[in-house]
Amino acid sequence: MSNITPESLVSYWDYEDGNDIITADSFDSDSAYEDGGYLIKPLPDRPVEDLTLLSHERENVCKYENGRRYHRYHEGQYAFPNDNQELERMELHHHISTLAFGGKLHFSPITTGEGDHSPILDLGFGSGIWAASMAETYPHSQVIGVDLSWTEPLWCPPNCRFEVDDCEHDWLYKKDYFELVHIRYLSGSIRDWDRLFQQAYRHTRPGGWIELQESDIELYCDDNTLPPDSILLEWFVLMNKAATASERPFIKTQLFKSWLERACYVDVKDKLFKVPINQWPKDKKMKEIGRYETLNVAEGLEGWSMALFTRVLGWEKDDVLVYLEKIKKEFRNRKVHAYWSL
Numbered sequence: 001m002s003n004i005t006p007e008s009l010v011s012y013w014d015y016e017d018g019n020d021i022i023t024a025d026s027f028d029s030d031s032a033y034e035d036g037g038y039l040i041k042p043l044p045d046r047p048v049e050d051l052t053l054l055s056h057e058r059e060n061v062c063k064y065e066n067g068r069r070y071h072r073y074h075e076g077q078y079a080f081p082n083d084n085q086e087l088e089r090m091e092l093h094h095h096i097s098t099l100a101f102g103g104k105l106h107f108s109p110i111t112t113g114e115g116d117h118s119p120i121l122d123l124g125f126g127s128g129i130w131a132a133s134m135a136e137t138y139p140h141s142q143v144i145g146v147d148l149s150w151t152e153p154l155w156c157p158p159n160c161r162f163e164v165d166d167c168e169h170d171w172l173y174k175k176d177y178f179e180l181v182h183i184r185y186l187s188g189s190i191r192d193w194d195r196l197f198q199q200a201y202r203h204t205r206p207g208g209w210i211e212l213q214e215s216d217i218e219l220y221c222d223d224n225t226l227p228p229d230s231i232l233l234e235w236f237v238l239m240n241k242a243a244t245a246s247e248r249p250f251i252k253t254q255l256f257k258s259w260l261e262r263a264c265y266v267d268v269k270d271k272l273f274k275v276p277i278n279q280w281p282k283d284k285k286m287k288e289i290g291r292y293e294t295l296n297v298a299e300g301l302e303g304w305s306m307a308l309f310t311r312v313l314g315w316e317k318d319d320v321l322v323y324l325e326k327i328k329k330e331f332r333n334r335k336v337h338a339y340w341s342l
């Protein structure tokens, strides 16, 4: 095999921090569903409907279905929308992730910027906010974002560029090229992770890094306030069933370590972060993350569910919408002390 040994990092698993039990707030006087309003500043509007393209070209790169916009390049491969609502939600999710990560954009100890200007690759750049933030942080490095959809990022430093491509196809980059290959929230979108990791390995320079920031598509709860017959758990079962049937299952994050090792990466580490589903925790920072997460779910639920439920499970749009209202309400229930793991 190759004589290069890029070290790798799924992200560190910090057993002490990540496994701390989150204490619930007692919310002595108010209703369990009352969320106290969102403390969210409105996100800036995108100046145009995403695409600096003539309208007939837009028709060719997008597809509208059940009121949402989807990618057309390699149509059907990614089951979630690429419209403004979803892009703004991704930016909110970026904020939640960086809050959870203590302000960090990455954990890999990259050396780029210290005389080494090997580029950084972001697979599935989404709104482009991570790639643009990295380019701003490392002004001497080139940051390249790749996505099935072309979206007009809100801002783009000169050392950042975006490309439309399918990261599951053969990569045309040079061998031993990147300092860091970054993957965030691609679970449920990739058919062949082994092949993706092999390609990433091949195009990473010796001593370079791969970093995954992924979430389990299931809920965790340490105090039995999430009953086994919760409608929330039913929604997760349906989502996993549909994603598996469409051959892009959501992956249990603990599996990635052995998959990366299979692709010859060494020094693979995990770190666990908890994201409460709403503002149920007592701790101020956790409560803030939970408050943002309430909005993330409210904005994201329809987009995450609609195509999988209608295309794969055969539901009607209106039935999905009615069902999701119940799910949304339960996500806001502060008596349920549940969290996602990142």
Ligand SMILES: C[S@@+](CC[C@H](N)C(=O)[O-])C[C@H]1O[C@@H](n2cnc3c(N)ncnc32)[C@H](O)[C@@H]1O
Residues within 6 Å of the ligand: 071, 077, 078, 082, 090, 091, 094, 123, 124, 125, 126, 127, 130, 146, 147, 148, 149, 165, 166, 167, 168, 183, 184, 185, 186, 189, 190
């Ligand atoms: C859930 S979004 C995450 C976006 C971004 N990584 C973030 O964390 O904000 C997943 C993104 O991956 C893109 N994507 C999915 N499958 C892809 C593929 N095979 N090749 C390139 N991009 C892909 C989607 O178009 C979408 O923008």
